[in-house]
Amino acid sequence: MMSKYLIKGASVLGGERTDLLVADGRFAPLEDSAGATEIDAEGLVALPGLVDLHTHLREPGREDAETVLTGSQAAAKGGFTAVHAMANSMPVADTAGVVEQVYRLGQDAGWTEVRPVGAVTVGLAGQRLAELGAMADSRARVRVFSDDGMCVWDPVLMRRALEYVKAFDGVVAQHAQEPRLTEGAQMNEGEVSAVLGLQGWPAVAEEAIIARDVLLAQHVDSRLHICHVSTAGSVEIIRWAKARGVKVTAEVTPHHLLLTDELVRSYDPVFKVNPPLRSSEDVQALRAALADGTIDVVGTDHAPHPSEAKECEWAQAAMGMTGLETALSVVQHTMVETGLIGWQQVAKITSQTPATIGQLPWQGGSLAIGETAQLTLVDPAARWTVDPQKMATKGRNSPFAGLELPGAVIATFLNGHPTVLNGELNTPTDVGAL
Amino acid sequence: MRHLLSTHDLARADALQILDTAEEMAAVTEREVKKLPALRGRTVVNLFFEDSTRTRISFEAAAKRLSADVINFAVKGSSVSKGESLKDTAQTLEAMSADAVVIRHGASGAPQQLANSGWIDAAVINAGDGTHEHPTQALLDAFTMRRHWAKVRGLNSIGSDLSGLRVAIAGDVLHSRVARSNVWLLKTLGASVTLVAPPTLLPLGVSSWPVAVSYDLDATLDTGVDAMMMLRVQGERMNAAFFPSEREYSRRWGFDDARLARLDSLGLKDTIVMHPGPMNRGLEISSAAADSARSTVLDQVRNGVAVRMAALYLLLSGNSSSAHGSATENFERSK
Numbered sequence: 001m002m003s004k005y006l007i008k009g010a011s012v013l014g015g016e017r018t019d020l021l022v023a024d025g026r027f028a029p030l031e032d033s034a035g036a037t038e039i040d041a042e043g044l045v046a047l048p049g050l051v052d053l054h055t056h057l058r059e060p061g062r063e064d065a066e067t068v069l070t071g072s073q074a075a076a077k078g079g080f081t082a083v084h085a086m087a088n089s090m091p092v093a094d095t096a097g098v099v100e101q102v103y104r105l106g107q108d109a110g111w112t113e114v115r116p117v118g119a120v121t122v123g124l125a126g127q128r129l130a131e132l133g134a135m136a137d138s139r140a141r142v143r144v145f146s147d148d149g150m151c152v153w154d155p156v157l158m159r160r161a162l163e164y165v166k167a168f169d170g171v172v173a174q175h176a177q178e179p180r181l182t183e184g185a186q187m188n189e190g191e192v193s194a195v196l197g198l199q200g201w202p203a204v205a206e207e208a209i210i211a212r213d214v215l216l217a218q219h220v221d222s223r224l225h226i227c228h229v230s231t232a233g234s235v236e237i238i239r240w241a242k243a244r245g246v247k248v249t250a251e252v253t254p255h256h257l258l259l260t261d262e263l264v265r266s267y268d269p270v271f272k273v274n275p276p277l278r279s280s281e282d283v284q285a286l287r288a289a290l291a292d293g294t295i296d297v298v299g300t301d302h303a304p305h306p307s308e309a310k311e312c313e314w315a316q317a318a319m320g321m322t323g324l325e326t327a328l329s330v331v332q333h334t335m336v337e338t339g340l341i342g343w344q345q346v347a348k349i350t351s352q353t354p355a356t357i358g359q360l361p362w363q364g365g366s367l368a369i370g371e372t373a374q375l376t377l378v379d380p381a382a383r384w385t386v387d388p389q390k391m392a393t394k395g396r397n398s399p400f401a402g403l404e405l406p407g408a409v410i411a412t413f414l415n416g417h418p419t420v421l422n423g424e425l426n427t428p429t430d431v432g433a434l
Numbered sequence: 435m436r437h438l439l440s441t442h443d444l445a446r447a448d449a450l451q452i453l454d455t456a457e458e459m460a461a462v463t464e465r466e467v468k469k470l471p472a473l474r475g476r477t478v479v480n481l482f483f484e485d486s487t488r489t490r491i492s493f494e495a496a497a498k499r500l501s502a503d504v505i506n507f508a509v510k511g512s513s514v515s516k517g518e519s520l521k522d523t524a525q526t527l528e529a530m531s532a533d534a535v536v537i538r539h540g541a542s543g544a545p546q547q548l549a550n551s552g553w554i555d556a557a558v559i560n561a562g563d564g565t566h567e568h569p570t571q572a573l574l575d576a577f578t579m580r581r582h583w584a585k586v587r588g589l590n591s592i593g594s595d596l597s598g599l600r601v602a603i604a605g606d607v608l609h610s611r612v613a614r615s616n617v618w619l620l621k622t623l624g625a626s627v628t629l630v631a632p633p634t635l636l637p638l639g640v641s642s643w644p645v646a647v648s649y650d651l652d653a654t655l656d657t658g659v660d661a662m663m664m665l666r667v668q669g670e671r672m673n674a675a676f677f678p679s680e681r682e683y684s685r686r687w688g689f690d691d692a693r694l695a696r697l698d699s700l701g702l703k704d705t706i707v708m709h710p711g712p713m714n715r716g717l718e719i720s721s722a723a724a725d726s727a728r729s730t731v732l733d734q735v736r737n738g739v740a741v742r743m744a745a746l747y748l749l750l751s752g753n754s755s756s757a758h759g760s761a762t763e764n765f766e767r768s769k
Contacts (some may be wrong), residue, residue, distance in 0.1 A: 004603065186542075194639030195442065197542040197566030197614060202638070266550070267543030311521050313550075315541035 005418065006033045007411075008330040010041035010377060012367055014343025020046060022373040025259070025416035029369055039421075042378055044410055047347045049374030050328065051354040051363050053144065053251055054227060054299030056320070057083070057114070059105060060098070061090025066304040066394045068105035069115055069203040071324070074302070074393035076419040078324040079376035079409040082355070082363045083112055083302075088149045089203025094119035094130035096138035103140035104144060111419050115358060118142040120161045120172060124150045129161060136168040145360040146173035147276070148227055151209055152178055158213060162222035171223040171249075171357060174213050176234070177275070181205035186315060188261040188276040198314065201276045203231040211233050214241035214248050225357060226250040228301050230275040232285035238295045249357050251299035252286050254330035255321055255399055259283075269310045269317030270399050273303070290349060291340040297354045298326045304395020305362070322395040326386060328378060329405035336380070337406060343380075351376075373416035382408035392425065436560040437549045438745050440567040441619035446595075449622055453577050454592050455744035463499065463667070463740055473502035474545065476533040476750050481523070481607075482561070483509045483539040487528050488569070489561050493536045496742035502750070503638030504553055505532070520544065524553035534750055542566035557749040565609045570745060571710055572615035574738040576623060578708065578730050579661050581737075586704045597624035602654050604630040604687055605718050606676075612710045613665055617645055623670075630654050632687065634676045655696055662697075663708040664689050664719045680717055690720045697728070706730050729765045 007020040015283040020029045021036060031325065052075065058066035068085070075083045075282050085102050087093035093102060096139075099116035106114025118135035121129055124147045135142040145165060152174060182205045187193050189200020198343045210226055212235060217224035229250045241248050255273065260280050263271045271277060303320025310317050331350065341349075355364025365371035385404050388396040410421045412420040419426055435448050455521045455568055462470055468566045478497040480490050487548045490506065507527075527535060534557040542564030549558040562568040576596065583599050584591035589675060601620055607613045607629050620627050621644045628646040629636065655662075672733065677683045684690065697705050707719070707728045715721045724731060 190636050191639035191642040194637035194643070195614070197564050197611060200566075200638060267546045268550075308519065312519055313539065313541035313544045315543075390648060 003417070004033065004036035005039055005365060005413070006036035007039045007041045007046070008306055010044050010046040012046045013347050014045050014159050017042070020367065020375070022375065022413060022416050025373055027367055027369050027371050027373050030400040031148055039331045039411065043381060044377045044379050045343050046367060047079070047343065047376045047378065048351040048364050048367060049376050049412065049414065050079045050350045051360065052080055052300050052302070052324065053225070053297060053326070053354045054148070054303045055083040055085055055324065056088070056304065057102070058087040058304065059089060062103060064306050067107040068102065069111070070392060070394045071302070071304070072106060072109045072111040073425055074324040074391060076323075076412050076414070076425060077392050077409060078326070078362055079378060079412050080112050080324060080330050081374040081376070081412065081414045082115060082358070082360055083324070084115045084117050084358055086146055087117050088124060091190045092123050093117065094122050096125070096134040096140075097129065099135050099140040099142050100138050105359070111425070112361065113416060115144070115360065116140045116142055117120065117148070118145045118172065120145045120147045120152050121157065126150060126153055126157065129157065129164065131245050132161070132164055132170065133167065136170060143168070143170045144225070144357070145170055146175065146227065148173065151175050151177040151179060155212060155216065159216050162217055162224060163220045166173065166222050169223070169359065169414055171225050173225040174209065174226050175227050176206045176209035176213070178205040178208050181208070185276075187264050187272070188278050190279060192261045192264055196267070198264070203233050203278070203282075204229055206275055207233040210237050214238070214246050217248055218246045221247070221249045221424065222383065223249075228253050228256065228275055229286065229295055230256050230278050230298060232282050235285050235289040235294055239289070241293065249296040249353070250294070251297045252290055252295045253299060253301045254323055254327045256286055257283065257290070257334040259399055267314050269312065269314050270321070270397050270401070271316060272317050272319050273321050274319040275314055287334060287338070287340055290335060291345075294359070297349050298327060298331055298355065299354070300324050302393070304393050305397050307396060314352060320397065321399045322388070322393050322397055324393060325391050326398060326400050326405065327407060329384070329407040330400070332380060332407040333405055357396060373413050375411070375413040376409060377411040379408045379410050380406065382406065384408055435748065438569055438749060439546050439549055439558065439560045441569045441572050441615045441622070442567065442621065444569065444622065446622050449573070449576070449619060450593065450595065452573055452741065452744050452748060453580060455748060456577050456740040457592050458575070459743035459747070460737065460740035462743075469499050469501060471501045472747055473497070473500040476502045477505065477531060478502045478534045478746065479505045479507055479527055479532045479762060481507045481527070481535050481537045483537070483544070486538050486562065486564070489538060492735070492738045493561060493742050495739050496746055499739070500743055500747055502746065519553065520548065521553050524548055527556065528554040534559060536561045540564055547766060559745060559749065562611055564611065566611050567615045568611040568672070569615050569619075570738070570742050571612050572619040573745070574734055574741040575616055575708060575710070576619050576665065577737045577741050578734050579706070582706055582730070583660070595623045596620060599625040600628075600659050601625050601659055601663060602628045602630055602650055602659045603662045603663045603665065604689070606635045606667055606671060607631045607640070607665065608635045609667050609668060609671065616663065616765045617643055628654050630687065632677050632683070651693065652696070655693060655700065658700070659702065659705055661706050661708060662689060666710065666712065667714055667718050684688070684717050688718050689723050690765055691722045694720065694723045694726060694728070698765070708734060710734065
């Protein structure tokens with residue numbers, strides 16, 4: 001039996017204060033509020049539940065790093081009601097069986113909706129297409145396909161993938177990395193890499209693939225999504241492509257909105273990530289692009305690792321950072337408090353647009369009466385110091401450790417049920433009813 | 435100064451103190467009994483993840499001449515080759531009460547991680563990390579140059595710097611930790627530096643370095659050079675499209691007999707030719723140049739022991755200020 005919650009005085013999308021009633025999994029008229037549990041939301045901003053297009057949950061195969069359970073708990077704490085789980089698990093999510101397993105694990109956990117991303121190629125090997133149709137037709141209803149971590153380098157294979165997913169209105173999410181230009185690469189190529197003696201990952205290695213792929217997407221009139229854009233040059237190419245009418249969308253990670261390659265001077269592997277942290281000019285360009293709509297969404301690229309994968313030499317360390325529990329705060333810090341965007345646009349880039357790209361019509365709604373109650377309440381006035389030890393994710397590899405960030409997720413509602421209350425995890429629900 | 439990790443952050447005063455202390459150490463090495471009791475009872479571990487007989491022997495000789503106990507830990511055949519992490523290795527050395535760890539590692543930044551991790555309390559000396567830095571090599575190069583430059587100017591080398599010295603560093607700058615360490619230290623000591631290399635062997639960010647860059651070795655020599663430092667061409671680079679062939683590399687960027695003669699014709703009678711070794715004779719340097727009176731190759735090796743003695747002494751004696759007196763003075767007082 002679903003409970004009723006009367007949320008008093010929340011500021012919807014940063015606008016006027018109002019009351020919201022959540023009943024039977026949906027937003028309901030206030031006159032039905034009899035018997036509802038009241039939640040004081042004065043000073044809180046109400047957003048549609050956050051949707052992440054880019055999460056690594058590690059299960060199956062690397063349950064020591066993360067499980068669907070711990071990752072979806074972290075998602076709930078971060079205000080997410082849906083995450084797309086990347087395909088680079090072990091085994092790779094390249095069959096209907098594996099994607100159904102991940103989907104089912106998400107349902108059983110109940111903390112957030114888990115939508116598997118299907119691999120584009122078998123084993124992420126870049127050799128032949130995976131059974132994209134079988135994954136699309138499975139109970140997991142996969143619509144996003146990506147070899148993330150591995151670029152679909154072969155232009156013919158990329159063309160075929162873009163064409164093939166049109167059959168079920170899917171999207172190919174490309175990890176843009178020209179492999180030859182990045183062999184042995186350790187960090188952004190530039191002044192810092194020159195001093196540190198770490199092999200550089202040049203911006204052009206990302207930009208060349210994006211340039212090729214937007215032309216391919218235009219040629220075959222398909223949907224292309226660019227994962228974790230990291231350079232100013234990439235932004236320019238995407239802007240050009242959108243002006244030409246290419247069906248391209250793009251995402252940026254919270255860490256690329258805030259951190260630069262100067263941090264690598266510490267040789268602390270917590271800052272090792274792919275694509276690498278770039279220059280401050282790139283960071284400014286990414287923020288501007290997110291504000292003007294050239295970049296459509298924020299994707300966390302949440303990549304948890306066990307401690308031994310990061311407590312080692314830089315060259316041997318795994319790439320990746322956790323991000324689910326800090327994403328909204330970093331967006332507030334870099335985009336809202338800088339005056340680049342307001343909360344309405346935050347809702348767009350963290351919820352509504354990713355839900356549209358990922359084809360989840362019951363996510364990213366408007367908080368209107370009758371809509372499924374996917375809701376995040378955030379306290380924008382709160383300040384908190386990031387402590388990875390206190391996070392729900394198994395990964396302790398947060399690049400923001402020790403940093404004071406604004407904005408705290410106070411409550412998350414998934415299908416009308418609070419998965420987070422007062423900033424703490426609440427009893428989960430079964431999302432299988434969707 | 436608690437560790438010696440790079441020359442990039444080495445203050446001028448600390449650099450000069452190491453060089454001045456090395457002068458005293460060099461004097462010790464010329465005595466009949468080449469030994470000081472300064473580090474008696476202290477333990478120095480040579481932790482070498484990469485083979486480097488020359489550098490290891492140099493550090494070993496330096497530590498032993500200061501009466502330290504030396505443990506050589508080569509990774510081949512050790513627990514590290516069986517998968518033990520740097521963290522576990524460091525904690526093992528900590529449990530064995532190492533006072534200093536001299537680390538050579540193929541990964542850039544590994545000494546810095548060791549020093550900053552909290553895994554170990556010992557002083558850390560970088561004996562070469564990846565393509566990052568090799569600070570004691572730069573210090574011994576600077577020591578060699580300073581002695582030469584002081585002689586040319588008729589000055590006492592102690593306390594002097596390299597102001598006015600024109601240094602050219604030629605070869606594979608991209609992969610050279612020696613070049614990086616030299617660039618920062620030479621700048622700190624007042625020398626002007628020109629890097630000479632094919633564009634493929636220069637880092638993309640070199641434009642922000644305090645150096646001039648040239649692709650033309652002859653043109654650089656024509657502008658006047660007081661120290662010509664040749665870098666080793668690493669064999670594995672030759673087939674990686676950094677340059678078309680050994681022959682072309684040698685012709686354009688090698689210090690050959692013709693360029694040795696060119697120094698004479700340009701009237702550069704005091705110019706020295708340096709090489710960190712090991713040399714590829716006939717590739718980046720000709721035998722005639724390597725064996726000429728201008729060559730300081732063996733001086734560099736000799737001076738390396740004195741410089742490493744100075745570094746170990748200063749780090750382990752906790753003497754970061756010259757006010758504490760010199761190493762040999764302390765020795766004399768303790769007798």
